Structure formats: C-alpha cells, structure tokens
Amino acid sequence: MAMETSDPLFPVRQTSLCLDIQGNKTDIIISSYEDHFLVIVTQIGSMGTILHARKEEGVSIDPTFNVAVVFGKRDEPMLAACARKLIEHIRYIFQFILPIDASLCICLLNCYQLLHPCYDFCYICSNSGSSKALVLSLGLRDHSVGTLKGIVSAVIEKIF
Amino acid sequence: MNSNGGVEIANQSMNELSIKEQESDESVQVTCFSEFSDDVTLHFQIIRLHKQIYAWIGCNSAKFGHLYAAAPTRPSNNVSVTSLIGGDSDNTGLGIARRLVLKTGLNIVLACNIPKNSPMLEAKAEKKLMEKLISLGYIMRKI
Numbered sequence: 001m002a003m004e005t006s007d008p009l010f011p012v013r014q015t016s017l018c019l020d021i022q023g024n025k026t027d028i029i030i031s032s033y034e035d036h037f038l039v040i041v042t043q044i045g046s047m048g049t050i051l052h053a054r055k056e057e058g059v060s061i062d063p064t065f066n067v068a069v070v071f072g073k074r075d076e077p078m079l080a081a082c083a084r085k086l087i088e089h090i091r092y093i094f095q096f097i098l099p100i101d102a103s104l105c106i107c108l109l110n111c112y113q114l115l116h117p118c119y120d121f122c123y124i125c126s127n128s129g130s131s132k133a134l135v136l137s138l139g140l141r142d143h144s145v146g147t148l149k150g151i152v153s154a155v156i157e158k159i160f
Numbered sequence: 161m162n163s164n165g166g167v168e169i170a171n172q173s174m175n176e177l178s179i180k181e182q183e184s185d186e187s188v189q190v191t192c193f194s195e196f197s198d199d200v201t202l203h204f205q206i207i208r209l210h211k212q213i214y215a216w217i218g219c220n221s222a223k224f225g226h227l228y229a230a231a232p233t234r235p236s237n238n239v240s241v242t243s244l245i246g247g248d249s250d251n252t253g254l255g256i257a258r259r260l261v262l263k264t265g266l267n268i269v270l271a272c273n274i275p276k277n278s279p280m281l282e283a284k285a286e287k288k289l290m291e292k293l294i295s296l297g298y299i300m301r302k303i
Contacts, residue, residue: 010192011222012205018188027188029207031216036224038216038271042188045210047269050227052245070244071229135227135245139209 015158021150024141028151030158037090037159038135041151048139049073051080053087055131063091082148083136089156091131191296195288202285208298215260216271217253217285225273230257232265244269252276256286263290264299 014031024043031038040047049072056064067083140147189208194201203218218225226246233240241258243251253272260268274281293299 010194010205011203011218012192012216014190014192014205016188016190027209029188029190031205033216033218033224034222038224040207040209040214042209046212046267047209047214050229050244050269070227133224135224 017154017158019154021154022142022144022147024147026151026154028154028158030155033132036133036135038137039086039155039159040137040139041155042137042139043141044139046139047071047137049076049079049137051083051136051138052133053083053136054133055087055091063088065091076143078143078145078148079138082138082152083134085152086136086155086159087134089159090134189296191292193292195284197284200281202281202288204285204289204292206289206292206296206298208296212267212269213293213298214269214271215289217256217274217289219274219278219281219285221273223273225271226251226253227269227271228253228257229269230254230261231267232261252278252282256282256289259286260290260293264293266293266298 012031012033014029016027016029018025018027020026021043027040027042029038029040031040042048050070051067052070053065053067056066058064065084065087067080067087069080073079138151191206191208192204194203196202201220203216203222205216205218207214216224224245227244228241228247228251229244230239230241232238239258239261241254241261243254247254252274253270256272257268257270260266260270272285274285
C-alpha cells in the first residue's frame with residue numbers, strides 16, 4: 001500500500017509504502033529533496049545501514065558512480081549493489097526520462113526491455129546533465145538477493 | 161462458570177488491545193510542517209520509526225544538507241554524535257542533534273541545511289523541533 005504524504009506546499013515530496021518482501025513486513029519511505037533522494041527501507045524499526053551514492057562528474061562517456069557506506073555494515077556488498085542499482089536508475093531518470101511524461105517513460109521502458117532484453121537501458125542514454133544523489137538506509141532482517149531485488153523493484157516503481 | 165468465561169473474554173480483549181498498540185507503535189509516522197518568520201522559512205520533516213527518529217531541517221530551501229547521527233551511550237549516559245555526510249569545522253546540525261538526544265534520550269538521525277554562523281536560526285529550529293516532538297508524544301525521557 002503506497003501513500004503520498006506531503007502537503008502540496010511542502011517543498012519535499014514523499015511517498016510511503018508498506019509491503020511484504022520475502023515474508024518480512026517492510027516499510028519504505030521515499031523523500032525527494034532538491035539535490036538528494038532519501039530512501040528509508042526498514043524491517044527492524046530503525047534505519048540500519050546508511051549508504052551514500054552519487055554519480056561522479058567526469059569527461060568520460062561511461063558514467064562512474066561512487067557508493068559508500070556512511071553508517072553501519074561495511075562488509076555486506078549486496079547493500080552497496082542495491083544502492084548502485086538505484087543510483088543508476090536515478091541517473092537515467094534525470095538525463096533521459098524527466099523530459100518525457102512519467103507514465104510514458106514506464107511504458108517505453110517496458111516495451112524496450114521486451115524487445116531488447118539483452119540491452120541495459122542505462123547505457124543507451126546520453127551522459128549530459130546532473131542527477132540527484134541518493135541516501136539509502138537499509139534496516140533489514142535478511143540481506144538475501146531476493147529481499148534486495150524486491151526492494152529495488154519497489155523503489156524504482158515509486159521513485160518518480 | 162460465568163465468571164471464568166468473563167475473565168477469559170477480558171483477557172482476550174486485553175491481548176487484542178496490546179497487539180494493536182504494538183502494531184501502531186511499529187508503524188512509520190511522517191510529519192511535515194513549515195515555520196515562517198523574519199524572512200526565513202524553516203521546513204521540518206520528522207519520520208518516526210519504532211526505535212529511531214529521522215528529522216530534516218530545511219532553511220529556505222529543500223536541499224538535503226549535512227547528515228548526522230546521535231544516540232545516548234550507555235552506561236555513562238553520555239551522548240555520541242557523528243557527522244555522516246558533509247560537515248566541517250562549523251557543524252551546525254551536529255550541535256542540534258547532540259542537544260536533542262541530551263534532552264530526549266531518543267536515537268536520532270538528523271539532516272540539516274541551516275547555514276553556518278547562524279546561532280539564532282539554529283536555536284529557533286531546535287526549539288521548534290523539540291516542541292513538535294513533545295506535541296507528537298515522541299519524547300521518551302530526559303537523560
């Protein structure tokens with residue numbers, strides 16, 4: 001169940017949702033600031049491990065992302081992989097998708113992935129422009145691949 | 161027999177009430193509000209998790225600012241605080257986070273974009289945030 005909770009006059013847009021992922025009740029809160037997205041994912045009632053992810057500014061055609069654990073578990077590579085996946089998605093939202101209506105872009109993405117499943121949609125996009133950084137907090141009961149995939153899917157669906 | 165049945169019904173009702181209380185305690189609560197004064201607009205976002213509170217203070221903008229974490233440290237009842245993102249020699253939000261934990265005993269993660277060298281603004285923001293935490297009933301205890 002998802003809920004938009006912000007007052008239209010409040011400058012930070014946010015979405016809350018509660019869903020079951022691999023049998024664990026999971027609360028997800030996504031807040032959109034001027035220069036950051038904050039994604040809080042919790043199954044344990046606290047923020048848990050906090051990661052900071054951003055796209056590096058550079059001259060290279062291929063984007064470079066920096067993902068760092070700023071608080072909590074530093075020996076769980078899957079958490080960093082989760083942040084990496086989300087920051088890539090944020091990057092192509094801002095560089096390619098934002099000029100297009102959000103509902104149209106989901107449709108385009110689904111169509112493209114059906115026709116060309118071997119292509120990574122991210123690398124088709126242009127490299128110009130900047131995107132928001134991501135602060136991701138993961139307070140999870142388990143760090144399995146299934147749980148993290150479920151989280152990434154749920155957040156990507158809502159992060160517009 | 162009737163009194164035993166009545167006791168069982170009462171026990172069942174009490175169990176249901178305590179389960180509902182536990183569920184409402186564990187639900188996430190989000191509160192957002194703004195304060196306007198003296199050409200400055202302060203925005204506040206409070207996210208209450210079961211065991212922790214996240215708060216964001218925005219000054220005239222929706223920039224994320226610097227991120228801090230603070231918590232009471234047992235057994236000496238001191239407060240530990242650290243800067244997680246950003247932060248320099250003038251850590252405006254760090255002082256706010258530390259004093260919030262000192263006064264409330266809560267485990268707090270605070271994001272704040274108040275400009276440095278603004279002690280009056282910092283004090284006003286801290287006061288408003290404290291008032292809101294009290295009014296929402298989030299304050300546990302004072303250290």
